[in-house]
Amino acid sequence: MSMLRQALQEQRFVCVVEFIPKPSAERFASFERLMQRSQLCGWPMIAAIADRVSSNFDPAPSDAFSQLARPLPTLLHFSGKDRERHDLLAQLERMDALGLDQLLLLSGDRLPGHEPGQKSVRYLESVPALQIVRSARPAWLLGAALNPFKYHEEEGGAQYFKAEKKLAAGADFLTLQLGFDAQKHLEAHQWVQQQASPVPLLACVMQLTLSRAAILEHVPGLVISPLMRDLLAAEEAISSAYARERSLTRLGLQIIGLRLMGYAGIHLSGIHDPEQLHALEQVIEARMADIQTLEQWSVAWEASWQLSGQPVVTFQPPHADWQLGMSHVSATRKEQLRYHVLSGLHSLLFSHTNSLSRGFGWILKRPLWHTPPGRRWLHQLERSLKRPVVGCDTCGNCRLEDTLYICPETCPKGLANGPCGGTRLNRCEFGDRECIHSIKYRTAKAIGQTRVLTDRLIPCVDADSRYQSSWPRWFEPPSEGAQSEKSSSNDAPEEA
Structure with a gap:
């Protein structure tokens, strides 16, 4: 049984560490050094190899796995952008040859250079992809994504409607896209628990710095509110070291909070070397000693987003505050x-x-x-x-x-x-x-x-x-x- 499947079945908190492969031997070596730790705070670590995040010419996840010096417990991604059914079936064959049987299926972000009205680009979306894999490999562990960080009813309601389809199509677990709004994390977890057959839920997390926020603001579907950005800028103005310490503390707190909410684990992005992982572990262990309940965590989380002279941070876009259960819109x-x-x-x-x-x-x-x-x-x-x-x-x-x-x-x-x-x-x-x-x-x-x-x-x-x-x-x-x-x-x- 795979480590990820076993951890999910045993309800052990798990740390899935994302690796974005590049044609660089040093990048692979650095990731392998990171994964040698095998645990974060006693939680099992599993590698997740992303599919063409930065470029359509990144190494394929199965090829990247083959380049590792030693096999690791690994969750491969499959992004449907610029893909058809035969591409997915070909990846299944390659995974069989590598002895891999767990897959995260995503429709994928916009392909670079894809402009509407020009040559069409096909996206194999996650629902039929799940059906294809579930039919071809019934025993595999399959995951899909959910983005609850939506602040208008139509887009938020449609996200949850599609998530129902993903579960019906065969998803064994769901992974949230990156976000920082704790109320939306609670909302998504409550929604999953209300389903006829709840599945484990993981959340994507990342240390948020001012420079990363400037990049993430342009990532489709990712919300960085103006007040979040202003706080990060104010911390950076004090000193870069202070800003780094605060951002690392928030990452550690977010992970603690997700565990207390009942999440099955995290999908950790943006950690590239053992030193970063060790620093994160120290923060988590230090704060876990004082935080035993979700109420205690909420106080600490709110405090981590406060700074003297700065307004209280809110995580939603201005003038948009929809939450699941609110229903006001109707068709014209x-x-x-x-x-x-x-x-x-x-x-x-x-x-x-x-x-x-x-x-x-x-x-x-x-x-x-x-x-x-x-x-x-x-x-x-x-x-x-x-x-x-x-x-x-x-x-x-x-x-x-x-x-x-x-x-x-x-x-x-x-x-x-x-x-x-x-x-x-x-x-x-x-x-x-x-x-x-x-x-x-x-x-x-x-x-x-x-x-x-x-x-x-x-x-x-x-x-x-x-x-x-x-x-x-x-x-x-x-x-x-x-x-x-x-x-x-x-x-x-x-x-x-």
Whole structure:
């Protein structure tokens, strides 16, 4: 049994140490020296090898593992950016050869150079990736990400809706994206505990300095509030040594707090050598002697973010303070009308229950549409009709019924099951639009169809089905498995 699986099963707090591989022998050697300690405060340490965080040309996680001088307990990452199903299956084969069987599946941040409207970049999102791996390797330990650091209802609610899908798709544990808001850490942990089958929850942590804050402010989905930044600048103005000491103390306190909240462990980033790890361990052990309860910890945590002459630090963006359980938003009349019109048209043409639908199906079953010219003409017709209305990219397997008639292809990453972690106050990571999943959330609430956003696990669109008409598929006899899946996902509308 792997060390991570055993620790999670035994409810032992665990420290997962992130390694971002670079083509540098010294970087690998430094990480191996760090991991020789094997424990932080008695907690087992497991390596986590990230996937193309800095560059698309970073060594692949499996290649990086092969370059280590000795095997380590390791959790590999798989980022879906610029990836298809076959890329994921190829990584599984490489992991088999290396004797690895635990994987963290992420949709991935924006690929450098990916600009909307130019050449499309495919992102294999985490929900179908989980389904693929769970089917291919049923016994593996699989993780996924959750970003609870959201301060508008639509983006926050949609995050939790997608997390439900990740659990249903086979995630054994969830890892939070990096954040510093303790109320959001509590919120996420409480949400997990309320699920029918709670899973272990880890939290990503990092020592936050002023220089790092300047970088992290531009990381999609990561929140550094103006008051946080002002405090870090005030500490740095006193002295660099003082600022480093305070930031290390906050990291140690955050780890203590997460343990007291009931987290299964931490995903530690930004620690690169044994000396840094030793200094962190000293802080944790010193503060743990005085902090035994969450109430004691809250006092210490708040004090660590206070400085004479500085205002009280808050962690949310200005004028945004949504918390899970608050519900105020609703779709506009235009958004609701759009849904009802498109839903009505879909029923008329594809329901199989009226004469127009049956007639349309009869036409599409004609041999003409199985010829190359017929397929091309039908593809062009569907694209010309649907693209101006919904942004259709004729993916060959239309998912509009499962996405409330908001086309996933209008998301720059093509995500169908819910948002990535990169939104900020409902804005897409790419910055040029509102996140389509925020619109879906509002629409689902208004029409009483939120179960569509939690229960329907939408498979990825494979490359060989793209750029052809999806219409004939609606009238093909479904397989037994597809019928079962469809019937289980088509729940009756719930109350808004």
